[in-house]
Amino acid sequence: METMTKSDLKEFRSETKRWLEENCPTSMRTPPKEFADLYWGGRNSTFSSEDQKNWFTKMLEKKWIVPYWDTQYGGGGLSPEENNILTQEMIRIGCRKPLFSFGISMLGPALHQFANKEQKMRFLPDITSGKTWWCQGYSEPNAGSDLAGLQTKAEDKGDHYLVSGSKVWTSYADKADWIFCLVRTDFEATKHNGISFLLIDMKSAGVSTRPIKLISGKSPFCETFFDGVKVPKENLIGTLNDGWTIAKYLLTHERQMIGGVGETDVRKAVHEIALENMPSKDGILSDSILRSEIAEIEMNDAVFEMTIQRITDEAKTGVNAGALSSFFKYYGTEQNVARMELISSITGTNGLLWESDNKDAVSVVRTFCRSKGNTIEGGTSEVQLGIISKRILNLPS
Amino acid sequence: METMTKSDLKEFRSETKRWLEENCPTSMRTPPKEFADLYWGGRNSTFSSEDQKNWFTKMLEKKWIVPYWDTQYGGGGLSPEENNILTQEMIRIGCRKPLFSFGISMLGPALHQFANKEQKMRFLPDITSGKTWWCQGYSEPNAGSDLAGLQTKAEDKGDHYLVSGSKVWTSYADKADWIFCLVRTDFEATKHNGISFLLIDMKSAGVSTRPIKLISGKSPFCETFFDGVKVPKENLIGTLNDGWTIAKYLLTHERQMIGGVGETDVRKAVHEIALENMPSKDGILSDSILRSEIAEIEMNDAVFEMTIQRITDEAKTGVNAGALSSFFKYYGTEQNVARMELISSITGTNGLLWESDNKDAVSVVRTFCRSKGNTIEGGTSEVQLGIISKRILNLPS
């Protein structure tokens, strides 16, 4: 891999381009619009179209469900450069992801880092093949920002753990096959030192779920209850009582995702929405106050994009950008909430429609309401500001 | 007094009106423009004009330097209603105060409340006659917001206290005759319980001052140094080690003054300044962003004025408004700083002139710079917000 030349990469690009053109169905080159447009794998997911099934199957055969994982786990074994090229070419023609999966984006990296050989062979191939739909069990009702205050307990019963407690904000827990969980295994230790990372089969006796309705309406979130659930000991990942290390690793990862880092931007510009919905004169929006707010948001969007690029570029030169994930999470989500509120404002009374034949307008309003969670989930803005002030600015405690 | 009827008051008003018309010189009916226009009394103050002297003398003879204090202290003995009428009539024709004095506004109320009979007779008449120019010694270099952390010490030497330390932000300490000070008299006690309230003659051996230059240029502020100053024991006001009670009483008082409560508003409207300095079209300011900022400031000014009125009206019905002084201080000063910054902005490059023949512009800029201290002096905005959250909202510590 390391000896791959520029011309090799050029060839890889043209070959990839050709293959995608040939194998990605036209209908799979449009942005997903509803839940059914996403394929999540596992026992509760079905293909919503032949094209969706074909696209998934082709990519699976090509080992490109997770192109950059090792081939022994069913990955494509691509180098970072090759993977980059593949991503670029997929974005260029608008290919959908063949599989949506927290297994790929969240559990996988943790297993690579912390699981033993047997565990990797047991769980990773089922992720790359789409056999297991994973969900995440971190938060608890009384431990929101204070994640480490979790109380779900796993008692050592010799050959298994007995798990009791409940989790909240578990996305798609009602559909998922397995859950990766933080549980308390030592109640005597200080709170960060008694936590372990456990994988639990959702089919186990004693597991139940309840969907959570949000201010925006239905949501993928559930509460998940564990009522004396037996979990085999080999499902423990990493060291007993050292699960917090894995949690921190994953949180940094998650923050970057929620902050929008690395996501392609296909949004319509706010000012375009405004021009469609608000009066203007000689091409200038008449409402000068909202016009200023739009300019401010768009300026900050532009500068935030540049900042993602700058820090990515700096990271390539070896500058450690790890601590900046809190900045990305904080700024990206605050900006997103402000943008959604502004879009609701500039669409006038359309920006208030909750139930109406005007589906686009309703979608804007519900997205706006949903966005209110962005500055809370994955660590509140307040938690991120605290991390910035302590870990980056080194302000005293 | 209590039996004064409405017709009595009406008569008092017409008599007052007549007297003021007769005795207040025309030049004393214009707003003071510079330091010399203010008469402060004491040994270091001189009259800058015959009119100023005449006006002071007339008011002194009338006992109206402090019209609402008791006659035994040289006050006018007016009832609150009468004093109100006098104030209104003075404002109506724009009479200047005959004497500017921290003795009247700050020390006097404290003496009334906490001094013994002898002390009242000794100090109050010299305030009403303008014989003593008082200054205030509270803050210290290392105890800013944390006023109670003061370190200037007064040691008990039998018949006198020996005072050593330094004060900062003592207005006109270089000109004043006497200073009222907070000093530490017990270093063993918790910090609020070892403070006493002491009056010190500025002519005492060991007292020296140094003027403080601000970002706005020259200022009335000084540092004041006490190098083994002997202070007679009868100069202690109130109970030994209980000076903090007096300090709190005065701070509440001061906050309301700095917040602008009760001050007459003779400002030119911000939008008038803008119309004189910025381009407009059809009477509408062309810079829509600054126009919005102006409207916002003016709205908040208007609503803040209403709030002062509302809370004053409520207080008359017996609602305790004491804790609200922090709100007034916080909001009034923040608003003032924002207003000054905006005025500097809307006067374009004139709003940047530091030394120039355009004296009015220079005055705006320096006032703007000076205003930066408003949110700090008399308790920072942060301290006020803390007081609101603890004392009004009862948030836990």
Next chain:
Amino acid sequence: MALIITEEQKLLRDSATEFLAMNAPIEQFRELRDDNYRAFDEGLWTKLVEMGWTALTIPEEFDGLEFGYTGLGQVLEEMGKNLTKAPLFSSIVLGATTLTESSNQELKAAWLTHLMDGTKRFAFALDEQTYFDPTSIATTAKKANNQYTLSGKKTMIIDGASADAFVVVAKTEDNEINLFLVEAKTAGISISTDVLLDAGTYASVTFDQVKVSEANRISTAGQGSNLLNQILNTACICLSAEMLGMVSEVFDQTIAYLKEREQFGKRIGTYQALQHRAAIMFSEIELCKSVVIKGLQAIDEKSEDLDQLASLAKAKLGKTIKLVTNEAMQMHGGIGVTDDVNIGFYFKRARVLQRLFGDYSYHLDRFARLNKY
């Protein structure tokens, strides 16, 4: 005039607090929403009428209580706290005010009694676009013989689906604004509804060659714009009173939550960053209280500053309710964005009230224009 409420107004307010706690607490809002967005409870409406709330602003000559808008404002504030759903704002603040402010004695005599006793209800048909602009009216009223023919489409009509008659703002052929009373059953009227963010149902009404007798013209010649302006000012200030109730309630609930919720082993109200933000909200709410009472008194006193005070109130409350509901959502954390708690109801209702009768930027601009800059 002192910026405080009178003893009578305070008694009215206290009775409203008690009544609403019994008859229309926030739970009723949830029940109505879950009952397919039901507009309001008819039983509650009957009781409101019995309480006399529909008569507060009606002159004594029409058997009203002539208690004034400052009194009504106290009731609206309490309703805001409970998110009480009732056609009081649509039928009384907008509807009855239109009549009491007009000089059409016949219409007053014919309708005010019924509005007061709740047997008839008005709805106010003004908006035609998705943004608020009362000067841009496309609905026309053409006169022939002793009759007007109204044509046009109106949207965002509060409680429009259940109204007995509409107050319709239209342009007559002289290009003047005029207001007409049009009964809902008149031929040519068709009604559709949308549910908005606040779970409220708002009507769109099409007037297709609707015939209205000249006697139903509410405004006198040349006075239509002034009448409309008076109604809008009243609406803005009364909405501000309702918003003040909401803001106060949301703030109180949030402060209570700060005192109770624990994170990292401490109650979150101990965190200084949240304390300061709470104190800032407190300050803004103090300002809101003042502008609302000042505005309400200004209606009653027929103050010359009413235009300005209406924009001041609507802008200040609009901005503050945005701040406070956003902060409340954030401070409630994850639970706040679920439908299980009520705080989101206030957040969503606030967004609607912010927009109705002109948003922050509309009234900031109007305020500047009124002050000639």
Next chain:
Amino acid sequence: MALIITEEQKLLRDSATEFLAMNAPIEQFRELRDDNYRAFDEGLWTKLVEMGWTALTIPEEFDGLEFGYTGLGQVLEEMGKNLTKAPLFSSIVLGATTLTESSNQELKAAWLTHLMDGTKRFAFALDEQTYFDPTSIATTAKKANNQYTLSGKKTMIIDGASADAFVVVAKTEDNEINLFLVEAKTAGISISTDVLLDAGTYASVTFDQVKVSEANRISTAGQGSNLLNQILNTACICLSAEMLGMVSEVFDQTIAYLKEREQFGKRIGTYQALQHRAAIMFSEIELCKSVVIKGLQAIDEKSEDLDQLASLAKAKLGKTIKLVTNEAMQMHGGIGVTDDVNIGFYFKRARVLQRLFGDYSYHLDRFARLNKY
């Protein structure tokens, strides 16, 4: 292009840091101010020339270093940190850029060497009013024979009192913007000065029937506006680099103060409200860093987005420097508002740079216009 500086640019920057610490620390700013607002130290200027800073943006064909604006920006940022006073911005960023961007080869040949070796200095005469509006130029240039006659008054000319020649923006009789090079000793020129908030001396220059040879017209026919636009974009971005230096320094000093100052028995950096405000500033400064390097690279790359990036940079830095200097003043408490500490110098200089070449609202508006709304 990667949004990072190259190794060479980094070396330049490091040498600037070292040089300024030795030769022009913030104390020099205070000394110059206390020396009756002296504009700059001539000795320092000679050294800057020796460092090659005046040659960074000059093309190699005129013996310049052709190092680009990204390089110059590193120097300006460091100068911003120290509030270094030198006519580098006036004579090079504004003056030399005017020539290098023009097509007047004779003027380039005649002047660029002297600008580079520091023996001659330009100043840029654009503003005529108290507010920034480069489209509204009343200064006229009337042509007769081979000569223009310039009349008008210019203000806010940076380093204007000591300049050898002015670049003057004037309108020719065809109502086109044109730029002229006018030597300071020319008959008909009179100069006065004002000291601004930043202790800097700014000139106002009256041109009373000043004769200028046609050869001194810098702009070619019809290209004056474009040339001016290019200079203004360059000025905005270079000023943003200087402001970034100031913002970074003020922030660092404030964080250091938070770690050191004690109140109520604790270092004030332990107070969460201040921690959060510090973290918010940190975030804004991260954004500033990105827009400055992007803007500097855009000048060097002759990017099509230059207009937009210039407004983006000037607006973002203007807003952030206001936030950070205000917060710095507040967090420094009483000591911050005294003249004894330096933080006030940054506060005051910031207010001037915010305004120069268009304030926040000017560039927000320009950004919106460029994006066609």
